[in-house]
Amino acid sequence: MxxxxxxxxxxxxxxxxxxxxxxxxxxxxxxxxxxxxxxxxxxxxxxxxxxxxxxxxxxxxxxxxxxxxxxxxxxxxxxxxxxxxxxxxxxxxxxxxxxxxxxxxxxxxxxxxxxxxxxxxxxxxxxxxxxxxxxxxxxxxxxxxxxxxxxxxxxxxxxxxxxxxxxxxxxxxxxxxxxxxxxxxxxxxxxxxxxxxxxxxxxxxxxxxxxxxxxxxxxxxxxFDSKCAYIGGGIHETGAGLDISGTVTSFGVVSASVLIDEKRRVYSVPFGRDKFLARGSNASSGGILEWARKELLADSFEAMDALVASTQPTTRSPIFLPYMAGERTPLWNPFATGAILGLSLDQSNRNHLARAIYEGIAFSLCHITETLSECGAKIGSIRLAGGLARSNTLAQIKSDVLGRELIRYSETELTTIGLCIIAGHALKVWRPDEDANAFFLKPDRIFTPDPQNHHIYEQNFRRYTQAITALLPTFKGTDETAA
The missing domain is CATH 3.30.420.40 (ATPase, nucleotide binding domain)
Incomplete structure (x- = not known):
């Protein structure tokens, strides 16, 4: 029953x-x-x-x-x-x-x-x-x-x-x-x-x-919602990673021990029995796409996908810093602001800008995973979830940027699943040794990185981090912040 x-x-x-x-x-x-x-x-x-x-x-x-x-x-x-x-x-x-x-x-x-x-x-x-x-x-x-x-x-x-x-x-x-x-x-x-x-x-x-x-x-x-999504994400084994992208992007990986970053860019918290979740998150992803759809690019997200799909990665493309709401991992600066750099007359039409925005969101994810790896996290398989996971175009770009396979679930709203699993365990619906996630999660698609695109994105990610370094001195608060 x-x-x-x-x-x-x-x-x-x-x-x-x-x-x-x-x-x-x-x-x-x-x-x-x-x-x-x-x-x-x-x-x-x-x-x-x-x-x-x-x-x-x-x-x-x-x-x-x-x-x-x-x-x-x-x-x-x-x-x-x-x-x-x-x-x-x-x-x-x-x-x-x-x-x-x-x-x-x-x-x-x-x-x-x-x-x-x-x-x-x-x-x-x-x-x-x-x-x-x-x-x-x-x-x-x-x-x-x-x-x-x-x-x-x-x-x-x-x-x-x-x-x-x-x-x-x-x-x-x-x-x-x-x-x-x-x-x-x-x-x-x-x-x-x-x-x-x-x-x-x-x-x-x-x-x-x-x-x-x-x-x-x-x-x-x-x-809170992102932690519920991790509980719903079916990641149990050490090294299992999960990208949850909705209004923000949060990435976590299961660790066998507490991961301590001396610079405190990432952190870890208890996660299940004798495991920890090492994680980081940005300040905005879906919010940026909603802004881009409404103010700049297209009438629908499907139309934005089409704009991006009409272009190809190139080392001359614009670089977008997706800091429209500040940035969390790894900058932890609420005063960071968005920027588009590297504009040129021949590589900066609406289609190129759409791709730059998608790539900027993917670079933000890569910045988190690179920081976690630098701090000793061992990232193995990566699952993909959240509302933005519905976009095949964005998912493929993420796979190409990370150079990793991404496994997408058919049910992308993991917060709801996490809530159900928490409630179900409270009611003792499942046996302690039973994997409740298996009742809710089914693989939908695997995104495989294109080696040529990954090589381009390795160069563009360096441009991305160089742009951050150049602009860091400008990411400061104003008198309005104290209001």
Whole structure:
């Protein structure tokens, strides 16, 4: 007998809800665009809009007559919201590209440096981390006095569903230890109760059950979207790699030990039993393609693919730095900006620019894998997933740039699969020794690198890194960043 799970996946561009059974069959899907306010250093979303959309989705789910056995939620990194004692949002959600916590990174880094043993995984403090958001809140005394909890997007959605404030154990790694928190004067339980992945947070609130005609099912603690996608990606063996490309690109590889990078460009975290996930991610991929489609190139992504396919790689092509939202691995600079270099009259028409943008996204991935390899990661087979994996053109370019075979799954939305696997294990649907991923994942296509193209891309990747080095001195914040 199969059971079913409702997977709630909030992204930067949409809210998606799927009901999937334990055999991997999708029973129902719903999605709706989510609005963002982007202005200089500001990147916000509205928790009130989240609640409205979630209400619409749960209402439709109730009308289907489906009764999932559990719910699980994933959202992007950050999305921090100050909440009062009645559970009301006092602020918009500050999404992960929001730069206004940048000046609060160094005080956290200093506290971590002075507290011995507080950072066993070599984490780097970023603008998306909880403690810089606390320091920014502390600088606003009137707002701080009214704040009862400071919840990330995943925690806020879970509180909406259950009435219980939580922070998942993966995000809580970036709270370091009690000594760091004491130095930074973090109030006890500000971020909610630390809850293990797969633990039951609580039951769906009675008010929501009555309103939407849904059973009081357990809400299972998951984590942020990219980590859920890794859990859903079926990578278990040491050396197995996974490229997840949606709004951002995240790449991880399974390691038998903690990988420590002295420069802290990449990091590793616990991943399953006696394994670790060494990983890095950029700041934007799908967001860049959406910008290019809307503002520059074509009416559809299919049309963009056609523009790219009409050209061939060349060492004279333009080089695109895809830093439209800053950059994470390996630069970790929220002030990095995009650039197109190497323009010429004969190699810079619309088709060439389209290819340069695709190649820039692939070079960004290569920058992550090269950094991981430099730090000792052994990368073997690579799986390909995420919304951008649907593009054969981009997938082939990635294969050519990396010089590696890429195996694409037929189901590219791994966050949903990860949520289902987390919920299923919580309900003990599968045996401990059973590979739950096998019920959800089927290979779709293998992309094989073209040796000639790879040789060209090796030269162009050097041009890419040279361009970064030349422009690094210009990647600085402005007075607006402190707003």
């Amino acid at each position: 199969s059971v079913s799970f409702a997977a709630i996946d909030l992204g930067t561009q949409s809210l998606r809800i799927s009901v999937v059974n334990s055999h991997g069959e999708a029973l129902w899907r719903w999605s709706h665009a989510v609005q963002s306010r982007i202005n200089g250093p500001i990147y916000e979303q509205s928790p009130e809009e989240w609640a409205t959309l979630l209400g619409e989705a749960l209402g439709e789910l109730g009308r289907t007559g489906l009764a999932p056995d559990a719910l699980a939620v994933a959202a992007p990194l950050a999305g921090y919201i100050a909440v009062d004692s009645a559970g009301r949002a006092l602020t918009p959600a500050l999404m992960y590209p929001d730069h206004r916590t940048a000046r609060h990174i160094e005080p956290v880094e200093q506290a971590v440096r002075t507290c011995s043993g507080s950072n066993p995984y070599g984490l780097r403090t970023t603008i998306a981390d909880p403690l810089p958001h606390w320091l920014r809140l502390r600088d606003q005394p009137a707002l701080c006095a009214r704040t009862h909890r400071l919840l990330d997007a995943t925690g806020w959605l879970n509180e909406y569903l259950t009435g219980i404030s939580t922070i998942n154990t993966y995000t809580a790694l970036r709270l370091y230890n009690s000594e760091v928190r004491q130095q930074l004067q973090v109030p006890e339980a500000l971020f909610g109760r630390t809850t293990a992945i797969g633990a039951v947070i609580g039951a769906l609130r009675p008010a929501l059950c009555d309103r939407f005609q849904l059973p009081a099912v357990p809400v299972i603690s998951a984590t």
